[in-house]
Amino acid sequence: MSGMGRAAKVRAERRLETARRGARLLDRKQRILEDELERLQIRTELARAEWGDLAKEATLWLRRAAALDGTGRIAAAAPLEAAGVVLRWGRAMGVLYPEDPQCRLPAALPTGGSSALHYTAVVHRSALEAGVRVAAAQRAEMLLAAELAATRIRQRAVENRWIPRLENELLQIRRQLDAQELEESLRLRWAADQNSGNTAGSMLAVGGKGD
Template sequence: MSGFRSGGSRAERAEVQRRLATARRGAELLDRKQRILQRSIDGLAERADAERLAWEELAREAAVWLRRTTALDGADRLAEAAPSDTALATVRWGGAMGISYPEDASCTVPAAPPAGGSSALAYAAAAHRTALEAAVAAAASQRALLLVSEELAATRTRQRAVENRWIPRLEEQLTAIERRIAEQELEESLRLRWAAGLM
């Protein structure tokens, strides 16, 4: 015989049913979030690849001009042409689905001191500025892709936990409670029949 009262078991069943409905709804929302994140990742990956390729191309071009100006002007003239201040990267953050990630980035490069030298030096400076700006944009895109990918992985982990652990555990609890309620109802029915047979 069960030590539980029928009313208590029914309240317990209602609570487990409520929690099970919440878990199932949570799994649905996590699945929806995964699909949205995957679409975002697809777009971010395409953008990150394009910006990385653009940066690599500009970096190669800057390297060519660096070799030319080093050969024509020498290392000393090249060092004199370098700006005294550092470049400043600015990242504009945004996000979606509770994730914050870089949406855009720009780079402010300080003006270089006037320097003599060949035209290759001017071309090298301009090429390096452009490559640096592209590098900042590519880095921001890569960071955005990484952050959204990490969120997707975490969302998948949470969904698996809900679907493979939480929901089955609640379903087992509900089955046990319903079995207990059925036993209590059968016991009560037998008690009533037995009492009716004695009268």
């Protein structure tokens, strides 16, 4: 029984050490994700501010072009092909997220209108590129924030439930082993006392016969 108890103690100690090591790794992962998320949040704010300025400028020049050239010439200046986006992927603690997107813009058509119409097309292309950067940054921020929240939940589960449960299990095993060792010690002492008493009695009996 004591051998089985000692084996259970070793297993419980290993599981507890695994849980503690897991908690340390989750804490490290959480800190790395926090740092990366902070970096992405700063990048998102900068990209959002840039996109906001360009969008306002594009709106202003679109109104001027409409007043000078008319909506028909504006429509004729629109590219025939749609823009595309090529994403590069970053990685942080196993999380993939879009990073440094490249916007593929179609070739610009000759506007044939005023300089306002030409500049309107230029600023709209810049605003589109900035919008793509904002979208990618927001998506990256969302993915990392979701992983960070999940990591915090797992860490709390390990620290608040798994480790205390294993510590209690190990404590119970140690108490059981202590009780078994005490019982075994008392049994051996009792047996030794019995043997000592029997030996003394035999010696007295032998001495009595000699007299």
